[in-house]
Amino acid sequence: MKTQPAQLPQLLKKGLAPVYLVSGDEPLLVQECCDQIRQAARQAGFEDRLTFHADQHLDWSKVSDECNAMSLFAEKRRIEIHLPTGKLGDGRNVMERVLQQPPEDIVLLLISTRLDSAETKRKWYRELQGKGVHVPVWPIDADKFQGWLQQRANRHGLSLTRGALSMLAERLEGNLLAASQELDRLSLLTNGNTVDEETIEQAVQDSSRFNGFELVQELLAGRAQHAGKIIGVLQQEGENPLGLLAVLHRDLSILAELQSTPAARENPSAFLKKRGVFQPQRARILERAGRRVTSPQLLEALRLCSQIDRAAKGFDELSPWQHLRDLSVLLAAKA
The missing domain is CATH 1.10.8.60 (Helicase, Ruva Protein; domain 3)
Incomplete structure (x- = not known):
């Protein structure tokens, strides 16, 4: 099953599941959810902890051995596996076997960055949904x-x-x-x-922090003033505009297809899922932008993307950040 971070404390009071998956790109919120699970597990007698990091050096057979080992002294253990890429990789078969019949003396905690969308279609994840709890953690809007x-x-x-x-x-x-x-x-x-x-x-010093994904969301939402602040911060931090340009062009292309396809306009939610948009916040922003942004605005925005690309490669007199500011004003304009 899936649950939201706010619902996790109440769920833990009802009893422990054999396996938990906490995933997301906001370290503080992920850490707090994991700490709640750890505390509940300790209170239930799962004192010992074993930690694995799923990098290229991890021998998954050791994970399998630990999950299948019978404790001589009936000690309850917590096994934590960190997934830095959001993928199980070579560990999928191991997790499938473990999750088919989770050990009674182990609480398994998987800690991941935002889960790779391909992983949610695999057998191990379906097994986890049936036997355990997935806590997806999204950034604060x-x-x-x-x-x-x-x-x-x-x-x-x-x-x-x-x-x-x-x-x-x-x-x-x-x-x-x-x-x-x-x-x-x-x-x-x-x-x-x-x-x-x-x-x-x-x-309090200014510690605001942004990334290209947040800028794209603000641009599509038409929040020019806030987008301008993010552009200034990213420019000062030496961010490469080509990285965020790829994300921006992808979402503008999705918007163009959304507006030009009758079936997509009738059922935008289904269309966005087919295009790989699974995050609720991003889907909401794209749906709203599809209703708000006109076709001429969208065509001009795509043209400005070309200008940003040229400027970032040194073929334009203006800075790519200036073109981004122009684009923010364009997408914020009312029809």
């Missing part, structure tokens, strides 16, 4: 980040003015680990006093 910060602040007993919360969100957006650390620090510094803008100004 930009428009929900302030709410997330407020919840975390409440958990720390911090009282923030509205201006302080807004300033904190602006400085920490996209960097949940830094946000968590800053809230820890603020709770020590303020000693129960209300946190205002002046306190944030003096105590």
